[in-house]
Amino acid sequence: MKLLLFLFSIQMSYFLVNTCTTGEVRLVNGTTPDQGRVEICINGVWGTVCDDNWNYNNARVVCRQLGYNTDDATYFRGPDHNYGSGNGSIFLDGVRCFGNEYNLLGCLHYPIGSHHCDHSEDVAVSCFLACFTGEVRLANGTTANQGRVEICINGVWGTVCDDDWNYNNARVVCRQLGYNTDGATYFRGPDHNYGSGNGSIFLDGVRCFGNEYNLLGCLHNPIRTHNCDHSKDVAVSCSLACFTGEVRLVNGTTPNQGRVEICINGVWGTVCDDLWTNNSARVVCRQLGYNTDGATYFRGPDHNYGSGTGSIFLDEVQCFGNEYNLLACLHYPIGSHNCDHSEDVAVSCSLDTCESLPSPTPSTVILTVTNSFCEPPSSSPFNLSSITVTTIPITVTATATVESTAAIMSAIILPIILLMIIVLLISLTLIFYYYKIRKAVNRKPVSGKRTLTAKLDDDVVFNIRYNDTNQQISCSQFTSLPLPAIPENQVSDGTNDQDYTTMDSSCNHIYQDATKI
Known part of the structure; x- marks a missing residue:
């Protein structure tokens, strides 16, 4: 009986250890998930990689395979890092990548298990965090509002299995990305043309009610627990919610205050608070039709309008204060940022009267347009019937001022009058001399x-x-x-x-x- 229990424990230990798939890579012993010693799985066993020929291209492939951004990949050879030495097998040596491969086994290398090094030469990489936990994106679509669903966990992008995937789940994804939820369409693995992902499968058995604000807020199996492969990766198609450059204020108690969101390619996203100032707030208020004099700006931790979800589109925004829309200000390239949603900005705009108008003069016609710059913007354009005209009691026949008309007339008539006077004087002088001569002779x-x-x-x-x-x-x-x-x-x-x-x-x-x- 004891022998049977011993054998069973050995089998269970092997089953628990054998938890990886050949070709998988991981980063070990780093302070964050995006850095560490490189290990690769062969036949369910993790082993290390030797540093012969290890370079930047190799590091890019490791970062890509793990779902990280490859632009900032950094490589380390054995003695040059602090991630420690591995133990157990050394599986790869002499790895030579071109940099565009999707997994490390796709690169040139010695036969698996062949090497002439020890663990003092174990390689490491550091990758730039490509995302923040809970973010979602649509991959491989022909437009930004459609594609294979991917979710970020610990800075790594992974896919979602199609068990229980339905319309409510698609609505949540579209809402999280800032799209209109009414036109959401869901696709299960075999039913779309957005391709299969690679790398991790993070979610399975997702069950949303449809009113959640992010996919992790729905019911789901524990992260990384699944019974599927990438042939069952899910996808969605969302309706465009807005037009590029639009701004809105979200989660405020009144329409003139809230978290700032900007639309890019039909998607609502947030703005990071680096360099955010009162000038930036003035531009947002002006763009929304509010008075700019009372504009107040808030950085991430300083307001109660909550954090956004989905994309972060703008960072390092620098406005002079006289721009008419936020995209006209200086900023990082759209989508480039070094922050998370805890730094989302907000503004509060004044509901006072319009910005100072010129005092009426006896030659000024003033147009007052309801729902223009004196009132909060409405969802529909103003009605022409709401236009009222206020005039100072003078007679005008056009929008041009009397002074302008007089100036034009003076420029034409005065030279003519002066010319006529000169001709008259010359004529009188000639007549005078003519009669003077006749009198004399x-x-x-x-x-x-x-x-x-x-x-x-x-x-x-x-x-x-x-x-x-x-x-x-x-x-x-x-x-x-x-x-x-x-x-x-x-x-x-x-x-x-x-x-x-x-x-x-x-x-x-x-x-x-x-x-x-």
């Missing part, structure tokens, strides 16, 4: 046989006629006065001829006793 004939006329050319020219004999003398020639004497054979009218030849330097009063024409 145009006289009636002194006698029936002698006449004087004048014309304006380069100089005033006098046409003097003596009994049908014409002579032309310019004004400048009068400096050699007297004029030629009247021929003696001409009969004088009895006056002094010399008087007719006197004149001043301006050619005025050529004949002292001439009669004005």
Whole structure:
């Protein structure tokens, strides 16, 4: 009887030890699950890996196989880490990976069990945590709102088995990811085209009521306890809930306060509190149509609006305060962050009147639009019938101000008026000089046989006629006065001829006793 019990205990011990599948890897003796000494399972037994040819590409493959982000993978050779030496078998040596393999046994290596090293050369890696426990994602879909369901446990992504998988479970996944739950569709293993996962299977027997906020809140078998393989991995398809760039405030007692969430590709996600300030809160309030003057910001631990679930889309947001939407601020690439949901930000916006408007002037028309910037936003756009117009008592025919119209008219009319004035002055001046010259030089004939006329050319020219004999003398020639004497054979009218030849330097009063024409 004792012998039977002994044999049974040996078999049970073997069964308990033989808990892994050939090709699985794990990290041992690290302070966090994403770092440690590399061990690989062969025929149900865990063993170590020698450091010959161990490099960055090898570390990337280990991190990928475990579900971690491969970008920050770090490799360590035997003497270069503090994760201790293994014991038992050394299964791999001379491992050479290209970096794109999905498991360590897919790389080149010596035959299993062949090596020329001891445990002082056991390798190790450190991987960047790819996720936080409880997060879910949809993998291998053609759009972000559909795909194979994967859940994160201790920084590692794994799949979910299809036992008891139904519509309520799909609703919870969609809600956790920020999608609309009404259009949720569920798929069991053989019923979708999103492929099979690799690595761990974390959940099985999931039973949700449909109102839970995360998949781990549903009933399920203990984590990692399952009776399936990856051919039964589940999938969902969710309806888009929003448009990229939208923001909303969640879990507040009034619509103007709450945890900040932003929409990316139809999915609602949260914002990390690194560099979150009042300027960022002002932008959120402005985008939602609230007054920015009373905006108040809250970082993760400083508010009572709860932590979000699903994606964290923004981190290190830096706003100047004058932007019109949160995506216009500086921030890390969408989806890049170094935080969890305990650092989700929140804001409180003022319900006071709009931001200061300019004081009305006698040329201002003010439009007041209900449900615009003075009131909390509604789910539907404002009705045109809610627009009221307030005007200062003046006559206006368009939205342009009177000052603007006057400025335009002045720019056109004033130059025309000035041009007309200049033309008028020039005309008056010419007329004045014309009559002045006529007064000076145009006289009636002194006698029936002698006449004087004048014309304006380069100089005033006098046409003097003596009994049908014409002579032309310019004004400048009068400096050699007297004029030629009247021929003696001409009969004088009895006056002094010399008087007719006197004149001043301006050619005025050529004949002292001439009669004005």
